[in-house]
Amino acid sequence: MTDMKPEHRTSTHLKDATPQQHSEATKKEIEKAERVQSMWSIVWSQFIDHRMAVAGLCVILTFVVIALAAPLISYWVGHHPDDQNAVNRYLKPGEISVLPSSQREDAFIRYSSENLAKAQEVHNALVTAGVLQPVEDQTDVLLELAQKNPEEILAQLNSLPKESVSGLIPVVKAFTRKHILGTDELGRDVLIRLVYGARVSIGVGFLVAFSAGLIGLLVGAIAGYYGGLIDSLMMRFTDSMLALPTLPILIVMSAISLEKTPILRTLIPPSQENIMKLVFVLVVYSWMQTALLVRSSILSLREREFVLAAKTMGATNFSIITRHLFPNVVAPLLVSVTIGVGSSIQFEAALSFLGLGIQQPTPSWGNMLFNAQDLITEAPHLAIVPGLLILILTISVNYLGDGLRDAIDPKSVRR
Amino acid sequence: MTNYIFRRTLQTLIVIGVLSYFCYYMMTLMPGDPVELMIQANPKITSEDITRLRSIYGLDQPIYARYGKWLGTIMNGDLGYSRTYRIPVTEMLGPRLINTFYLSMSALLLSLAIAVPLGVLAALNRGTKLDYGIGLFAFGGISTPSFWLGIVLILIFGVWLKVLPASGTYTVGLDESQMSYWNVFTDRFTYMILPMMTLAYLTIGNFLRFTRSSMLDSMGNDYIRTAKAKGLPWRRVVIFHGFRNALLPLITTITLSFSSVFSGATITETVFAYQGMGRLIYESIISNDFNVAMICVMITVTMVLILNLLADILYSFADPRITLK
Numbered sequence: 060m061t062d063m064k065p066e067h068r069t070s071t072h073l074k075d076a077t078p079q080q081h082s083e084a085t086k087k088e089i090e091k092a093e094r095v096q097s098m099w100s101i102v103w104s105q106f107i108d109h110r111m112a113v114a115g116l117c118v119i120l121t122f123v124v125i126a127l128a129a130p131l132i133s134y135w136v137g138h139h140p141d142d143q144n145a146v147n148r149y150l151k152p153g154e155i156s157v158l159p160s161s162q163r164e165d166a167f168i169r170y171s172s173e174n175l176a177k178a179q180e181v182h183n184a185l186v187t188a189g190v191l192q193p194v195e196d197q198t199d200v201l202l203e204l205a206q207k208n209p210e211e212i213l214a215q216l217n218s219l220p221k222e223s224v225s226g227l228i229p230v231v232k233a234f235t236r237k238h239i240l241g242t243d244e245l246g247r248d249v250l251i252r253l254v255y256g257a258r259v260s261i262g263v264g265f266l267v268a269f270s271a272g273l274i275g276l277l278v279g280a281i282a283g284y285y286g287g288l289i290d291s292l293m294m295r296f297t298d299s300m301l302a303l304p305t306l307p308i309l310i311v312m313s314a315i316s317l318e319k320t321p322i323l324r325t326l327i328p329p330s331q332e333n334i335m336k337l338v339f340v341l342v343v344y345s346w347m348q349t350a351l352l353v354r355s356s357i358l359s360l361r362e363r364e365f366v367l368a369a370k371t372m373g374a375t376n377f378s379i380i381t382r383h384l385f386p387n388v389v390a391p392l393l394v395s396v397t398i399g400v401g402s403s404i405q406f407e408a409a410l411s412f413l414g415l416g417i418q419q420p421t422p423s424w425g426n427m428l429f430n431a432q433d434l435i436t437e438a439p440h441l442a443i444v445p446g447l448l449i450l451i452l453t454i455s456v457n458y459l460g461d462g463l464r465d466a467i468d469p470k471s472v473r474r
Numbered sequence: 475m476t477n478y479i480f481r482r483t484l485q486t487l488i489v490i491g492v493l494s495y496f497c498y499y500m501m502t503l504m505p506g507d508p509v510e511l512m513i514q515a516n517p518k519i520t521s522e523d524i525t526r527l528r529s530i531y532g533l534d535q536p537i538y539a540r541y542g543k544w545l546g547t548i549m550n551g552d553l554g555y556s557r558t559y560r561i562p563v564t565e566m567l568g569p570r571l572i573n574t575f576y577l578s579m580s581a582l583l584l585s586l587a588i589a590v591p592l593g594v595l596a597a598l599n600r601g602t603k604l605d606y607g608i609g610l611f612a613f614g615g616i617s618t619p620s621f622w623l624g625i626v627l628i629l630i631f632g633v634w635l636k637v638l639p640a641s642g643t644y645t646v647g648l649d650e651s652q653m654s655y656w657n658v659f660t661d662r663f664t665y666m667i668l669p670m671m672t673l674a675y676l677t678i679g680n681f682l683r684f685t686r687s688s689m690l691d692s693m694g695n696d697y698i699r700t701a702k703a704k705g706l707p708w709r710r711v712v713i714f715h716g717f718r719n720a721l722l723p724l725i726t727t728i729t730l731s732f733s734s735v736f737s738g739a740t741i742t743e744t745v746f747a748y749q750g751m752g753r754l755i756y757e758s759i760i761s762n763d764f765n766v767a768m769i770c771v772m773i774t775v776t777m778v779l780i781l782n783l784l785a786d787i788l789y790s791f792a793d794p795r796i797t798l799k
Contacts, residue, residue, distance in 0.1 A: 299489040304733065304778045306740045307755050307771050314759050315503035405619055409741055412621045413756060432625055432745070435640075439629050446622025454617040461613075 102390070105466040112462020115455035122452055126257040133251055137236060140255040140422055144246030149438045152241045158234045160206055167204070170230050177226050184219045209234040243441055244430055252422040253445060259423040260449070263334065263407045264456075267341040268399035272392060274342065275349025280380050280388075282350070283357030294354070301347045309406065312340045313415040337416045341403055349395045356388045390467040394460055401456035408449050424449050479787055486779050490772075497771050498541045506762040508557070509533055544768075554765035558758070563765050566754070567773075573643055574750035577666055578739065581673035582731055589678045590724075593685025594717060597693060608682065615679025624672045624745035631668060639665050641747040669746040673739050677731060684727050685720065692720040722789075729785035733778040 096104075107113055125132070133139055147156035158166070171178035185204070204212055212231050216224045240249040282293040317323050317332050327335045360366065361384070369379050410416035411425025419426060424445040431441035509527045513519050528534045532543065547554065553563035596608040632640030639645075644662050653661075692698070693716045701715045702708075740752035747753070751770060758766035 295485060299485075299492075302489070302779050302782045303493070304774050306752075307774050310740065310756060310759055311497060311500050311767075311771060315500055316505040319503045319505070401617065405617075408619050409621065412619075413741070413744065414760070428621060428625070432621075435625065435629055436633055439633070442622075442625045442629070446619055446625065449619045449622065450614075450617055453619070454613055457613055457617050 098390075102463075102466045106462055109458075109462035109465055111458045112465075115458035115462070118451060118455040119459060122257055122261060122455075125254060126261050129251075129254045129258055132254050136239075136248075136251060137233065138238075138248040138251040140247065140252045141420055142247060144242065147238075147242055147246045148244055149434065149441075150238050150242040150246075151438075152239060152440055154238055154241060156236050156238055156242060156246065157209060158236075163206075163209075163234055166230050166233070170227060174226055181216075181219065181224055181227055184224075185215070188219065240444060241438065241440060243427070243438075244434065249427075249441065249444065252427060253424070253448065256422040256424045256427060256445065257448070259334070259417055259421060260404055260407060260425070261452070263338060263341070263417075263423075264400045264404035266338050267345060267403035267407075268396050270338070270342045271346040271399055271403075272349050272396040274346040275395070276353050276385070276388070276392060278346065279350040279353025280357055280384060283354035284361055284376070284380055284384065286358075290354075293350075297347045297350050300344075301351075305344065305406075306409070309340060309344060309410060310413065310415060312343070313337065313410050333418050333421065337407060337410060340410075341406055345399055345403060345406075349392065349399070352391050352395050353388050356391055357384055360384055360387055394464045394467060397456060397460040397463055401453045401460065404449065404456070405453055475790070478790075482783055482786060486783050490776055490779055493775055494545070494772055495538075495541055497768060497775075498544065499537055501764055501768060502537055502540075504759070504762065507531075507533060507764075511762065548769075553769050556758075556763055556766045558761050558763045558766075563769050566766065567751075567769070570749060570751050570754050573748065574743070574752065576662075577669055577743070577748060577750055578673065580666065581670045581739075582677070582728075584670060585674035585677040585681060586728070588674070589681035590685050592678075593682045594689050594712070594720075596682070596686045597689035597720075598712065600690065608686075612679040612682040612686075615675050615677070615682070617679075618676065620672060620676050620739070620741045621745050623675060624669070624742055627668045627672060628746070638667055640668075641665075641745075643747075643749040665746075665748070669739075669742050669748050672742050672745075676742075681724075681727065681731075685724060688723045689716060689720040692716050695719070726785045726789050729781055729788055733774075733781040 144156055144158065150156055204215070207215075209231055212234075213228070216228060216231065236248070238248050238250065240253070243249055243252065278293055278297065282290045282297075313336065317327060317336060323336075323339070327339075366379060366383060369383050374383070407416055407423065408425030408428070411423050412428050414426070414429055417423040417426050427445040428442060431438070431445070435442055508531055509524060512527060513524065525534075532540055553567075555561065556563055556566055559566060592608050592611070596605045599605050628640045631638040642665050644658075644665060648661065693712075698711060698715055701711045706715075739750075740756050742748070743750040743753035744756050751774065755767065755770045755774065757763070758770060
C-alpha cells in the first residue's frame with residue numbers, strides 16, 4: 060500500500076549548516092525536519108496554518124460535546140426539553156418561572172407519600188408554630204402551604220427546625236426555575252431545547268453527509284472505473300439530478316406520506332418516520348457533488364501504474380476499487396463530506412422551518428424558528444438565537460471544509 | 475456543435491418528461507387526495523360513496539393512466555382549477571410570475587453590483603486584511619440561513635425601526651387603479667426592499683468567491699505581465715486585460731442564477747409573505763392544491779433545466795478555447 064501514497068517529503072533547508080555549529084537543540088530540529096512526513100501529517104501541519112479553519116473545528120467540537128452531553132446539562136440546570144409551563148410563556152432571557160400551584164401541590168403530595176414521617180414532622184412543626192391550622196389530615200397543611208408563593212414557603216420552612224425540613228427544601232427550591240434564554244410559546248425552557256436541538260441538527264447533518272458521501276463514492280467509483288455505457292448513463296443521471304432546483308423538489312419529497320409509499324413503508328418504523336424521512340430525502344438529493352468528484356479522481360487514478368500492477372497480479376475489479384482506489388480518494392472525499400455537513404444542516408433547518416422536516420415536540424433549530432416567526436414582536440430572542448446557532452455552525456463547517464481543501468489540495472496556493 | 479446542442483436539448487426534454495412523471499407520482503403519495511378530504515369533511519360517508527367518488531375522480535385507475543390523462547389536458551392548454559382559490563390556475567400564475575420576476579431580478583442585479591467589484595478588489599489585494607474581511611463577508615452570505623436573515627431584517631427594519639413594512643406584497647386596501655403609476659411603484663417597492671436584501675445577500679457569497687478566484691486566475695496569466703511590461707496604466711490592465719477575461723467563467727454562474735427569476739425563492743418569499751412563485755409552490759403543496767403545485771413545480775424545473783442548457787451553450791460560444799463534441 061505504501062507505493063500508492065502521495066509523494067513523501069523531506070525538508071532539506073537545515074542541511075546546509077555545518078555540523079560543528081549544531082547545538083543540542085538544532086540537532087533535534089534537524090532530526091525532526093529530516094524525518095519522512097506522512098501525507099496526513101503534512102495535511103495536518105498545513106491545516107493548522109489556516110486559522111479560521113482551526114477556529115471552525117474548535118467551534119464544531121464544542122457543539123458536538125454540548126450535544127452529546129445534553130442529558131447531563133438537562134440534569135444540571137434542572138430543565139427538561141418537554142417540560143411545559145402554561146403560566147410562564149414567553150419569559151424574557153434570565154427571568155425566573157414559578158410552577159403553577161397545582162403542580163406545587165402535586166410535588167408536595169408526592170413528597171409526603173414518599174416520606175410520610177418527615178412530612179408529618181413538618182406538619183406538626185407548622186401547626187405548633189401557629190403558621191397554619193389543620194383542617195382534616197396531615198397533607199392539608201402542606202397543600203395550603205403550596206398555595207403561597209415559593210419565597211414565602213421557603214421563609215416559613217426556614218423558620219422551622221432544620222432537620223425536619225431538610226428534605227422538603229430542595230422540593231420547594233425546584234418550584235422556581237431560572238431560564239437563561241427565557242421560555243417559548245408552551246413555557247418550555249429555550250436553552251435546554253437548543254441543547255437538545257443541537258443533537259438533532261448536528262446528528263441529521265452528519266448522518267446525511269456521511270450517507271451521501273458513501274453513495275457518491277460508490278456511484279463515482281463505479282462510473283469512473285468501468286467507464287463506457289455505465290459511466291455515461293450514471294453521469295447523465297447525476298447531471299440531471301444536479302440541474303434540478305433544490306428546494307421545490309425537496310418540499311415535494313418531504314410532503315409525501317410514508318404510509319402511501321410502497322418500499323419505505325416497510326423500511327422505516329412509524330416512530331422514526333419524522334427524522335428518517337428527512338434524512339432519506341436529503342440523502343437522495345445530496346450525493347451528486349461527491350459522485351462527480353470521486354469519478355474524476357478515479358478516472359485519472361485508474362491509468363496509474365499501481366492499478367496495472369494490481370491487475371497483472373490478478374486482483375479482481377472489486378478489490379482494485381476497494382483496496383487500491385478508495386484509499387486514494389479519501390482526501391477529496393473528506394472535503395466534500397465536510398461541506399456536505401454544512402449544507403445538510405441548512406436544508407434540515409430550512410425544511411423544519413417550513414414545517415416539513417422535524418416535527419414538534421422534538422426540538423430542532425429549524426422548527427424552533429417555525430413558531431418564533433409569528434411572535435417576533437413579543438419574543439424576538441426566540442427567533443434570533445436558534446438561527447444564530449445555525450449560522451455559527453454552518454460558517455464553522457464551511458471554514459473547516461475550506462481549510463481541509465487548502466491543506467489537501469497540493470495545487471492550492473492560498474497561504 | 476449542432477450535434478451537441480441537439481443531444482443536450484433532447485436530454486433536457488427527456489429529463490423534463492421523466493421528472494414530470496416523478497413529481498406526479500410524488501403528489502399521489504401525499505396525504506389528502508380529493509376523496510380523502512371529502513371523507514374527513516363528512517363522517518357519515520358510506521363505503522359505496524367512497525368507491526363511487528374514487529371512480530368519478532379517476533383515483534381507482536393506475537397512476538400512469540392518470541398521468542396520461544393529466545398530460546393530455548395540460549397539452550390542450552387546460553391547466554385546471556385551484557382547489558383552494560376556486561379560480562383557474564392560469565389566472566393565478568400571471569401576477570405571481572410578475573411579482574417573482576421583479577423581486578428576483580432586482581435581487582440578482584443588486585447582488586452582482588456588490589459582489590463583482592468586491593470580488594475584484596479581494597483578488598487584487600490577495601492575502602491582505604481586506605481580502606480576509608471580504609472573504610468573511612462572502613462566507614457569511616453562503617452560511618446564513620435565509621429564513622433567519624429574513625426574520626432578523628423584519629425585526630430590525632419592520633419592528634424596531636418601523637421604517638419598512640414587515641411582510642406582504644403591497645398595502646392591502648389601497649385601490650391601485652386610482653393611484654398614479656409612480657405611487658403604485660413606490661408602494662410595491664417598499665415591500666420589496668427587505669426580501670430583495672435577503673435574497674441578494676444569499677447569492678453574494680457565491681458570486682463573490684467565484685469572481686475572486688476567476689480574477690485571480692486571469693491576473694496570473696502571461697498576457698497580464700506583457701500588458702504591464704509594455705507600460706499600460708494599472709487601471710487599464712485590470713479592467714481590459716484582467717477583468718474582461720475573468721468575466722467568461724462568470725457567465726455560467728450568472729446564467730444559472732437566472733432560473734430563480736421565474737421560479738422564485740421559496741423560503742424568502744414565505745418569510746416575507748411575498749406573493750411570488752416560490753411561496754405559491756409551498757402554499758399549494760401544504761394545502762393539497764394539486765393542480766397548482768404540479769404546474770408550479772414543472773415551470774420551475776423547466777426554467778432551471780433550460781437555463782442550464784443555455785449556460786452550457788453560451789459558454790461554448792463565449793470561450794473559443796472550448797470545443798464541444
